[in-house]
Amino acid sequence: MEIEQSFSELYDFHNLEEQPYYIFGSGTCADRLNAYIKNTNKVMPIYFIDITKIKKNNYTIESIAEVKNTQMQLGNIKIIIASLSFVTEIKEKILSHLNICENTILNLIDSQLNNKIWDDYSLSCKKYASFKDDNDFSEQFYVSSVDPNFAYSLLDKLPKKHVSVTKKDFTYGYVHNKSINEAELERTNQSVKYLIPDVSFKQLLNQTIVSIYDGIKVKLGSHWQIETSKIKVFNQSETPVGSESFHLDGYNKNIFKILLYLTPASLETGTTELLDSNNNVVTISGPSGTYLLFNNSKVTHKGIRGKNKNRVIIELTISRAMKKPNDDKFIKLGSPLSHYSKYPWTRRAYAARFDQSPQKFKQGWINLSFLNSEDCFEVNQYLLYINENNSLKVAVFFLNDVINFEKSLTIEQSFSIANKLLVDNGDLVIKQTKTNSFSLEKLIFLARDHGFELQSQNHEIIKSIYPDIIEINYEDKGFHYLVMKKYI
The missing domain is CATH 2.60.120.620 (q2cbj1_9rhob like domain)
Known part of the structure; x- marks a missing residue:
């Protein structure tokens, strides 16, 4: 029922009982939504649409060209993508055919991921x-x-x-x-x-x-x-x-x-x-x-x-x-x-201040030995990359700039620096090689000792929140990915 549940949440949130909407798709997902809408007495879409017109047993899917009318151009209308695959490609097709705003196109995957993210986070809060x-x-x-x-x-x-x-x-x-x-x-x-x-x-x-x-x-x-x-x-x-x-x-x-x-x-x-x-x-x-x-x-x-x-x-x-x-x-x-x-894990930095050496605040590589206790950092996200030699790569996100640090450190020192750099509730994303002799379980416990609580190891969730971190290659099965949150 994940498809139906995602649709129901979109239906309620966007008030589709009173707002006109379309469903784009012609496969199994569209069939399931058609049946679900009828069984629950929800308001049917104006049309099910696709690139070409398709006659089904109990309903018709209209061609997108045939429904290009005045109502479609108003901007209040919503289009729900009835697919869990190739969502980006389908969205591009819709935009190429219709003169509409991108935010009028809704998809079921975002709803599912968002629910999973909040479920994981809330469960962690209750467990803690x-x-x-x-x-x-x-x-x-x-x-x-x-x-x-x-x-x-x-x-x-x-x-x-x-x-x-x-x-x-x-x-x-x-x-x-x-x-x-x-x-x-x-x-x-x-x-x-x-x-x-x-x-x-x-x-x-x-x-x-x-x-x-x-x-x-x-x-x-x-x-x-x-x-x-x-x-x-x-x-x-x-x-x-x-x-x-x-x-x-x-x-x-x-x-x-x-x-x-x-x-x-x-x-x-x-x-x-x-x-x-x-x-x-x-x-x-x-x-x-x-x-x-x-x-x-x-x-x-x-x-x-x-x-x-x-x-x-x-x-x-x-x-x-x-x-x-x-x-x-x-x-x-x-x-x-x-x-x-949208996510319980934030993406934006609160603030960053370099008291002694403001010239260090620039994009590029900086040796961590330059940092001392008098420097003040308040950021809420960075990437900690631990390779097989336990060297550290940290990407600190500050507004639209990225500051990178690189130096060989022990993992324990890494977490100490992470605790200093991050504000309370800041996000810590970790990428660890699976061949590393330092076990994943030990990493999680050590993180907890330094004030971090594991939020998720789900690759799809992490990918949806951090799509612009190019160092993370989700096709590479040789790494663990974790999101932790600073809680003390």
């Missing part, structure tokens, strides 16, 4: 935790409250400035809603204000989140972190938005939401309604400071507009983490249409 999740959270939602004084203070310091929602505004590296149409954007801007917090508000919100951290940790069975924070004010307009009808958000299943109600939660003042496991409607109610934790892609829900006052909530999209974030670094802001990191 020294506590178990609370069975009370089996219903996938939980209601509690913060100290009311926090809620009152946040309301008192509520920011005055807000940002309008546009399709062009998104956070790089994040999953975001590209499929929202102009009419929905207009309704959202009429009905909802996304506030821009100032420093004092962020500090107070940070303190509030710290106060509920342990309770959430027990429910999730792991440490956790914020992916995005949004301060939303729903006015009393009668213009409905998409979130005010029952829906699932279509996020990865390892992503959760916390809704913190700064105004009281009730049908009069605005709240959230959920469908429980028996399909009964549950209405969230409580005073200012009530909060709801739930799996927003498993629990069907909708927002309720206040009848006599504006509804004010803070929406936190969260994921599991290997360790507790620093108390002053919980808050992460994102654009209104951005939701969570």
Whole structure:
């Protein structure tokens, strides 16, 4: 059911029940999707299409040339590639025939890999935790409250400035809603204000989140972190938005939401309604400071507009983490249409500073003996290449530049340098020759001793995240590839 599951996630996330879409393909994958859509009563695509027209027993696949019409050019339409092979080649064919944006083409493989990546990461977070999740959270939602004084203070310091929602505004590296149409954007801007917090508000919100951290940790069975924070004010307009009808958000299943109600939660003042496991409607109610934790892609829900006052909530999209974030670094802001990191392993450097010798910061080979404890590095990814002689090759990614270091070192020294170079939660990619006398198991344990936890050994996953590291040849069976994350 992997094909069907991937399609279902794309269908929900891109709201294909209301947005027109095509399916490109004519093989077994297309047949399975056709049957699945009919069996689950989902909305059929406008057409199944391929390069040439094909008559099937129970449906017809149209030629791509025949469906090249005005609707295809609008940009809101999506095309799903019904294939798990030659996806790149098929995508190029579609683009050569149609005048459409590349991001309108969706494929099933990306969805599968993304799920596998998040599953592996979340499982590692739970394994690393020294506590178990609370069975009370089996219903996938939980209601509690913060100290009311926090809620009152946040309301008192509520920011005055807000940002309008546009399709062009998104956070790089994040999953975001590209499929929202102009009419929905207009309704959202009429009905909802996304506030821009100032420093004092962020500090107070940070303190509030710290106060509920342990309770959430027990429910999730792991440490956790914020992916995005949004301060939303729903006015009393009668213009409905998409979130005010029952829906699932279509996020990865390892992503959760916390809704913190700064105004009281009730049908009069605005709240959230959920469908429980028996399909009964549950209405969230409580005073200012009530909060709801739930799996927003498993629990069907909708927002309720206040009848006599504006509804004010803070929406936190969260994921599991290997360790507790620093108390002053919980808050992460994102654009209104951005939701969570595409991968739990980051690709961008936070910062890099060479205090003593800024001229060393250039592309090329640098001897590691130049580095000392007074140099300051904050990067979040590099490649550690251990060959049969245990020599070290490190490629540090800083924005669009690559800094390379090469020197013979012991593996233990290598991990010490890695720990110095990487920020917390930074990514460590290791390529190791299988003929190396240093065993893979020993390598993993030694990495753990130096503050790294294994995330994945899956070549396809690593390849999908690091396609531009040319030193990695995935056809070469003589190497181990590992991704680790710095957690202390």
